[in-house]
């Protein structure tokens with residue numbers, strides 16, 4: 001009898017939980033595009049049900065005074081090998097992780113956490129395309145490789161079958177690497193399979209080449225030199241985005257090359273200048289940090305990348321877009337990245353105003369996934 005009562009109580013509370021509806025009144029709203037003061041937002045059935053400039057009457061009200069409500073964040077460059085990383089991200093308000101080189105056997109399990117409000121949602125490239133013994137093969141898990149353009153179509157089909165949401169290609173000449181023809185064939189095959197093709201480069205010359213060959217995005221900014229004026233002008237007609245991963249560059253300099261923080265930031269400064277050049281001609285800049293490289297975490301370290309992008313010259317609002325609406329647009333994250341009527345109530349409530357002071361993003365106090373609080 002007692003157990004029966006307990007079960008019915010449990011059922012009742014979980015029913016209430018799934019039906020959770022509430023209002024946040026008088027909040028500063030960044031909706032993924034614009035900042036609006038003194039807004040009210042009604043959440044119901046896991047979605048944004050209504051947005052108004054007048055307070056909304058409701059029995060369950062959160063006072064948003066002095067706070068800012070934003071779409072949940074996305075980290076557009078990670079490597080996830082354990083569900084604990086999805087939890088670490090979710091706690092920091094990073095509710096979407098875009099994996100750029102996956103262990104393919106883990107994909108179904110990782111995607112199985114989508115309904116959990118303790119875990120971030122996982123998206124992935126599957127195994128990245130690389131040459132035998134190339135960059136990406138050194139991590140001790142099975143990595144598919146290829147050597148010639150004729151193999152590109154099968155390679156892409158294999159990744160799509162394994163559950164890839166987009167295709168990642170590695171051009172990294174410090175080891176054996178794919179040549180231009182194979183890289184180009186992979187980009188074409190990805191597009192034929194209706195997938196974006198994103199590329200790892202470290203050299204400006206490779207960046208120029210793959211972007212001319214219609215890559216959709218770069219998952220790092222190049223680090224060797226600046227694009228020449230000719231290369232830069234030549235890219236003005238191309239459509240692409242860049243995930244600079246500036247924090248990764250800083251940490252790699254400090255940990256791998258044993259540089260002081262000042263020396264590392266000096267190197268990062270050159271990359272920030274390249275980011276600014278791209279930003280000024282309208283290239284979308286997306287936030288990513290490449291954890292666990294450089295001992296970077298899956299959650300709060302993304303805030304540091306936002307600061308580095310702000311220091312590079314992006315406006316605070318464009319920095320916020322880099323981790324919200326822009327990744328949603330460029331990686332087709334359905335109903336995410338914006339807080340508008342009909343979108344998912346994936347959102348963070350921040351004490352302070354990150355739309356003017358980007359460092360306030362570290363004051364993220366409450367995280368909601370589909371309207372349910374992440375505890």
Ligand SMILES: [Zn+2]
Nearest residue numbers: 077078100290
């Ligand atoms: Zn990476």
